[in-house]
Amino acid sequence: MPVKRRTRAGLAPASMRFIERANAVLDGLRDYWPLTLRQLYYQLVAAGDIDNSIREYKRLSRLLSDARYAGLVSWDAIEDRSRTLLPACVWRDKYNFIKDELDGFLAGYRRDPLQSQPERLEVWIEKDALRGVVKRAAHPYAVPVVAGRGFSSTSFLHQFRQRILASADNGQSTHVLYFGDLDPSGYEMLPAMLRKLQGELGLGDLVDGTRCALNVDQVEHYQLTHKPDALKRSDPRARKYREQFGNLAVELDALPPADLAHLVERAIVDHLEADTYNNEVDTGRAERTALAAIREKVIVQVNVELQRHRRQY
Numbered sequence: 001m002p003v004k005r006r007t008r009a010g011l012a013p014a015s016m017r018f019i020e021r022a023n024a025v026l027d028g029l030r031d032y033w034p035l036t037l038r039q040l041y042y043q044l045v046a047a048g049d050i051d052n053s054i055r056e057y058k059r060l061s062r063l064l065s066d067a068r069y070a071g072l073v074s075w076d077a078i079e080d081r082s083r084t085l086l087p088a089c090v091w092r093d094k095y096n097f098i099k100d101e102l103d104g105f106l107a108g109y110r111r112d113p114l115q116s117q118p119e120r121l122e123v124w125i126e127k128d129a130l131r132g133v134v135k136r137a138a139h140p141y142a143v144p145v146v147a148g149r150g151f152s153s154t155s156f157l158h159q160f161r162q163r164i165l166a167s168a169d170n171g172q173s174t175h176v177l178y179f180g181d182l183d184p185s186g187y188e189m190l191p192a193m194l195r196k197l198q199g200e201l202g203l204g205d206l207v208d209g210t211r212c213a214l215n216v217d218q219v220e221h222y223q224l225t226h227k228p229d230a231l232k233r234s235d236p237r238a239r240k241y242r243e244q245f246g247n248l249a250v251e252l253d254a255l256p257p258a259d260l261a262h263l264v265e266r267a268i269v270d271h272l273e274a275d276t277y278n279n280e281v282d283t284g285r286a287e288r289t290a291l292a293a294i295r296e297k298v299i300v301q302v303n304v305e306l307q308r309h310r311r312q313y
Helices: 013-028 037-046 054-069 094-104 128-141 154-169 184-200 216-222 238-245 257-270 274-312
Strands: 119-125 145-147 173-179 207-213
Touching: 013 037, 013 054, 037 054, 037 128, 094 274, 119 128, 119 154, 119 257, 128 145, 128 257, 154 173, 154 184, 173 184, 173 257, 184 207, 184 238, 207 257
Parallel strands: 119 145, 119 173, 173 207
Antiparallel strands: none
């Protein structure tokens, strides 16, 4: 019986060739690191490197795990966004604390450029795993990003309702720019949320929303890969969805990160009054200049006091 050849990393030559291809895709998306496993999977499917199946997805997961432990794929390239660390805030001593406080003193001011807009915008995404890409596109415009992670809970909608009412006190309505999967659940999430808010919670025209992605024309334009395990018979929304879209189902993760970021930015810009927005940005720039002068004076005074304190103790 022939013996399978192995490389120094303990992987078969075919696996090594596949890892080299995965690294090439990752290098091309370096500006969007860290990616999720699913994002990498869809780019490999789109490139024709692997089949679109659950079996291939699991195989990719195993190979990437082995490759990272073997030092063949960077640990910085892939992350698991479902698990987070909540660090404790501690310092080595009072001088380190003072240094950190001075580094941040009056350094984080940003005037709200949306305060004069008729609408307060929020970008909602169905997938928490994509929040990094979406936040990068939305942050320059000071638009918050909400990761819905499925249908919204009662508590979650209540929190959103409070934000809507706060914006209404400022004379603004709220508009949701929604990005989700093109499948039975993903297509229904925005309408279901708006029905709840506008109707049952009585907010009426204080809130509205636009489905920005994924839409059928985008699937065709970007030639996106279909979701392999979509349209489950157990999904009660599947029949109505099939009547409208047939068996078409695509995950938001299938969009290349650059294209997703472009769609987010375009949706935001399309909902802004440009002159009003730019006036707020110009005012904020002048305010930051004034704050920088104050900051410099205070830091000089604090450093003098620190030197005196160290000499005494």
